[in-house]
Amino acid sequence: MQVSVESVGNLERRMSFSLPAERLEAHIGGRMREIARTARIKGFRPGKVPAKVIEQRYGQQVRAEAMDGLLRETFASAIRDQALQLAGSPRIEKAGDGEMDFVATFEVVPDFGDVDVAKLNVTRHTAEVTEADIDQMIENLRLQRRTFNIVERAAQDGDRVELETWSQAGDERMPAEGVEKGATLIGSGVMYPDIEKALIGLAAGEEKSITVNFPENWRVPQLAGREVQVYVKVTQVAESVLPAIDKDFIRSFGVKGGNDEQFRADIRSNLERELKGALMTRLRREVGEQLIAAYSSVEMPPRLVENEARAMLQQQLEQAQRQGQRPQVPDNAHEGFMDAARKRVLVGLLVGEVARRNELRLDPKRLNETLRLIASTYEQPEQVIELYRNDPQLMNSLQGRVMEEQVIDWIAERAQHTEQALSFQEAIRN
Secondary structure, eight states: OOEEEEESSSSEEEEEEEOOHHHHHHHHHHHHHHHHHHOOOTTSOTTOOOHHHHHHHHHHHHHHHHHHHHHHHHHHHHHHHTTOOBOSOOEEEEOTTOTTEEEEEEEBOOOOOOOOGGGOEEEEEEOOOOHHHHHHHHHHHHHHTOEEEEESSOOOTTOEEEEEEEEEETTEEESSSSOEEEEEETTSOOSOHHHHHHHTTOOTTOEEEEEEEOOTTOSSTTTTTOEEEEEEEEEEEEEEEOOOOSHHHHHTTTOGGGOHHHHHHHHHHHHHHHHHHHHHHHHHHHHHHHHHHHHTTSOOOHHHHHHHHHHHHHHHHHHHHHTTOOOOOOTTGGGGGHHHHHHHHHHHHHHHHHHHHTTOOOOHHHHHHHHHHHHTTSSSHHHHHHHHHHOHHHHHHHHHHHHHHHHHHHHHHHSEEEEEEOOHHHHHOO
16 A cells, blocks of 8 residues: 655644555455345345346445445554554545545644653542531422412512512613513522612512612623613512421432432432542543643644634533523634633643553443443433443443543552542532
């Protein structure tokens, strides 16, 4: 196989190569014969379909599949032979008029030199789930199941208040006519804090006017950065009623028989799972920051960084859309993510290099434990496990996550590290 590689930048390469025609034809011929033995076509007995008919029916598809498979195989072989480490996905195109000639443009992993993780200084956080954490979680569950009773008194912290509002900012009235109706739970932070505080002490039918200076980044553009006169009128006050922690309450969370010990054991298991994920997130961030500080001078593949920046922008846009927003973004909006994208690419490539240089392999036991941990959060865990095992994309994503966590742990164990104890609440507050 003829292969030539040229540098078109510090980290970009262009590879020209040709597919071996005899292997392509051999693969196509073998696949066509296999189809001929098993194909069921009306008017012909199985195994007796003429080769011409098989060619007409399946030839184009078989040739396309064979070409794609051989193209990926040949390129991968050429990369191994040239001892190149790819960074991101290659762009492969036809070269000229030749059906078997191709050119691939791609970026390579930069030279990080000596990657000595023992020089890093990592803080490893620890925490545990206490009985008080379980008590707090049960209280949170009670709050989720609370009901509300209408009262005649003035509103207090924790009450649900229905209200009417309108605002005056200079000459602009919002809304232009009438009022906006809504409801809020005092203390929830749904409304601007000054407005929420103003509701305390107001009974149904009472109203108040307050001056509010909204911050520049306030979510309502018409109010952001402005001094606004806000008028509020309470139309209803309701106090919360928490359910008793009895067998019916416990059974409502899937604990058969309403057993209190089993209920607390289930909560502990869920909190420990949450804690494990939070501590890994902290460790990933800690190791990442150390790697960035140590290797920030290394040039990153520009196309890979730009693609990551665009992906980060897209994630933010999707999140905004889920919140009902429809932001208009300029074509260069991804540039605001370039610094964060560069750091993310740097850490990703370094983690990959550490795994490659130290011949780290995915631990099947850890993979299965993580999969079962994910599945345990669903009502039918076995179905979730089956879903992952039958979906290559889901499984590849999970394998990548588990492998990254393995490498992060490996680095942290060999780095200089100190331990810092946190409470459960501190640990999950990432």
